Amino acid sequence: MKVAVFSTKSYDRRFIQLENTVSQANHEFVFFDARLEAQTASLANGFPAICVFVNDDLGTEVLEILAAQGTKLIALRCTGFNNVNLKTAAKLGIKVVRVTDYSPYSVAEHAVGLILMLNRKLYRAYNRVRDDNFALDGLLGFDLRDRTIGVVGTGKIGQIFAQIMQGFGCNILGYDVYPNPNFEKLENAQYVSLEELWQRSDIISLHCPLFPETHHLINQETIAQMKSGVMLINTSRGKLVDTKAVIDGIKSEKIGYVGIDVYEEEDKLFFEDLSDTIIQDDTFQLLQSFPNVVITAHQGFFTENALDDIARTTITNLSDFEQGKPLQNQVNAA
Ligand code: NAD
Numbered sequence: 638m639k640v641a642v643f644s645t646k647s648y649d650r651r652f653i654q655l656e657n658t659v660s661q662a663n664h665e666f667v668f669f670d671a672r673l674e675a676q677t678a679s680l681a682n683g684f685p686a687i688c689v690f691v692n693d694d695l696g697t698e699v700l701e702i703l704a705a706q707g708t709k710l711i712a713l714r715c716t717g718f719n720n721v722n723l724k725t726a727a728k729l730g731i732k733v734v735r736v737t738d739y740s741p742y743s744v745a746e747h748a749v750g751l752i753l754m755l756n757r758k759l760y761r762a763y764n765r766v767r768d769d770n771f772a773l774d775g776l777l778g779f780d781l782r783d784r785t786i787g788v789v790g791t792g793k794i795g796q797i798f799a800q801i802m803q804g805f806g807c808n809i810l811g812y813d814v815y816p817n818p819n820f821e822k823l824e825n826a827q828y829v830s831l832e833e834l835w836q837r838s839d840i841i842s843l844h845c846p847l848f849p850e851t852h853h854l855i856n857q858e859t860i861a862q863m864k865s866g867v868m869l870i871n872t873s874r875g876k877l878v879d880t881k882a883v884i885d886g887i888k889s890e891k892i893g894y895v896g897i898d899v900y901e902e903e904d905k906l907f908f909e910d911l912s913d914t915i916i917q918d919d920t921f922q923l924l925q926s927f928p929n930v931v932i933t934a935h936q937g938f939f940t941e942n943a944l945d946d947i948a949r950t951t952i953t954n955l956s957d958f959e960q961g962k963p964l965q966n967q968v969n970a971a
């Protein structure tokens with residue numbers, strides 16, 4: 638089947654081509670660097686299937702162009718599907734499939750990495766030593782043992798994250814709209830209300846999807862309920878967090894540390910080398926100017942294991958569609 642693949646980098650091409658060969662699926666991939674949006678949607682003209690990533694735009698306008706050009710399948714090479722207007726896709730007869738499952742360790746371990754960066758100020762220590770500055774002032778950290786970690790969303794990634802933090806000797810508080818029976822089997826882990834989680838946690842890590850009801854879950858009101866000096870970790874989706882409220886929280890010293898792998902307006906920044914350009918996003922620039930903020934550019938998923946899993950499931954999704962088999966990873970409108 639002919640598949641137009643958007644927002645591709647060399648690593649996407651490598652993993653997808655390899656899996657296409659190994660599985661003998663023989664899809665005809667055409668790779669585009671371009672992000673899918675109204676201006677680039679014509680590249681998919683005549684392709685029955687397209688393959689997209691987290692920051693591609695699959696809103697009504699783009700979906701209507703795709704449908705008119707003959708696209709019948711959208712294969713997301715990610716778990717989140719917040720960038721797709723599922724109701725419009727269904728109305729236009731376009732099916733949507735995703736990668737429900739890929740190494741949850743990739744993102745969970747990255748969240749832990751952000752905690753350790755902040756907790757022991759490793760980013761500052763690294764730069765200091767390279768500058769032959771061996772002083773320790775300003776690098777004082779704290780032990781994770783006995784700290785309370787709030788996990789919002791205890792699905793695949795949240796559960797693994799909780800397990801790892803349990804290994805550090807932390808107390809784990811969880812919140813989920815659909816509790817995971819394995820979560821409370823962990824030692825020192827219990828479900829609490831969201832309010833209690835905000836109030837008791839030393840570190841809060843977000844692992845729930847972005848839905849209308851989770852948009853700006855972290856906002857002025859929820860921050861006000863948190864402990865002074867709280868550490869916020871977001872490896873899930875940028876729009877879960879009201880960035881301006883977080884900036885106010887940092888300035889008032891209510892928030893002590895911020896580690897993010899995702900950002901509200903990341904679609905204009907992430908995955909590109911913009912080091913020679915003037916960044917116009919003042920909020921982002923202000924956020925990264927604080928000494929207690931660490932930002933990575935949506936690399937939580939970026940391990941060999943995860944890219945392998947993503948390529949394998951994507952090819953299976955495409956082959957199932959081509960062969961008229963049931964789509965096990967289909968995403969339906971609510
Ligand atoms: P999952 O579906 O296994 O788990 C999500 C959990 O969130 C579920 O248990 C669900 O019940 C819960 N949830 C839903 N609505 C909620 C709400 N309102 N409040 C609290 N919990 C709620 O998904 P996962 O594989 O663990 O992934 C979690 C999120 O991580 C994804 O939605 C995605 O946004 C993000 N993610 C980020 C990266 C990255 O590279 N940084 C990579 C993959 C996934």
